[in-house]
Amino acid sequence: MISTILNHYDFYLRLTLSVVFGFFIGLERTAKRKPAGIRTHILVCLGSCLIMILSILNQGPYRDQMRLAAQVVSGIGFIGAGVIWKDNSHINRGLTTAANLWITSGVGLTIGYGQYDIALFTAALMFVAMNLPKYARKLGLLPTYEHDDDDGENETDS
Secondary structure: OOHHHHHHHHHHHHHHHHHHHHHHHHHHHHOOOOOOHHHHEEEHHHHHHHHHHHHOOOOOOOOHHHHHHHHHHHHOOOOOOOOOOOEEEEEEOOOOHHHHHHHHHHHHHHOOOOOOOHHHHHHHHHHHHHHHHHHHOOOOOOOOOOOOOOOOOHHHHH
């Protein structure tokens, strides 16, 4: 009974951490006024974490623990597809936000699996990746377009 209680407290910690990570990841997107913000990223990270916990609890001789978690990877694509805007045959906006949601689900799965250091490192790399174009433009490594947003992203980097 005590091991079950300790496991539940560990799972509560994992769920709480997924909310914290989702908040900070979504904060960056909200600051840039992108379609998926704080609440969306929190819910994606939290839901992914919960599904990973359920996968871990689904133990047995004929049970595949990764089956539920694998569905997150494909299922998040439907949410991501909803934030991508197309005109004619060109993607105008949302591709980066969709990718951000996909990686956020991976962070949630990683937290749910109890690998906090990997989740933290991945989230840190997300922030670096999201800000690299802005700094590259300031250094003159990338051109600045007339249609750039205030945050330095062109329309295909939304």
